[in-house]
């Protein structure tokens with residue numbers, strides 16, 4: 001398949017410099033953009049978040065967002081991608097290995113590729129289980145950086161326990177999940193952790209909040225505890241491409257009826273109609 005490398009569409013090859021700062025320090029930022037029937041979903045929102053993440057680590061993006069958009073659309077076409085994702089990352093570039101930023105002559109390295117991936121409609125409809133694990137990440141989880149080791153360890157724990165996600169908590173407070181945001185429904189109202197330094201403000205999360213405002217589901221961007229999570233009527237997680245997944249059990253505790261909830265179903269239906277609109281306009 002083809003990849004995007006420094007602004008050019010080329011064949012995939014082993015092009016990573018062993019002193020690339022992404023490779024050695026995780027010194028870079030990334031985005032994952034969903035593609036539905038050949039159409040990238042909410043690309044502008046993802047690119048704006050990339051710009052923000054880059055700014056927070058003092059990395060100047062080497063292309064304008066316009067130019068990123070153009071190149072990524074070209075990549076999707078070159079790979080004839082129908083269903084899947086675009087992975088885009090920008091590292092601080094390759095330079096002799098010293099912790100401090102390299103000199104001005106070192107250009108950030110932009111790479112992107114696509115991966116074909118089926119839609120996850122079955123797990124979105126049927127739901128899955130989650131495990132709980134302590135959130136051991138740093139205090140800038142709002143930046144989408146390449147440093148994902150705590151997330152990797154958390155997701156591994158989930159998979160080893162037959163769960164779809166690991167829900168993270170800092171002490172008593174639920175933050176998010178290893179690769180998704182977490183929502184609970186109690187008495188018809190929605191709660192999710194506020195978008196601050198403790199979570200990544202998911203693009204899917206923001207869309208879900210917008211949907212709730214539109215269909216008059218009360219939303220509270222407020223913290224809640226592990227006990228409140230376990231006592232919720234419904235729990236669901238949101239992320240790019242897996243959209244909305246109902247969580248039916250957390251660490252062996254059944255949530256609500258143990259079946260995907262009505263409020264979650266309503267939101268999922270609205271979300272799918274947004275995708276349908278994208279694909280058919």
Ligand code: PMP
Nearest residue numbers: 179180181200202203204239240
């Ligand atoms: N939180 C974390 C830690 C993530 O890695 C992700 C992305 N997979 C999300 C939340 C969800 O963000 P988005 O909806 O933008 O994919």
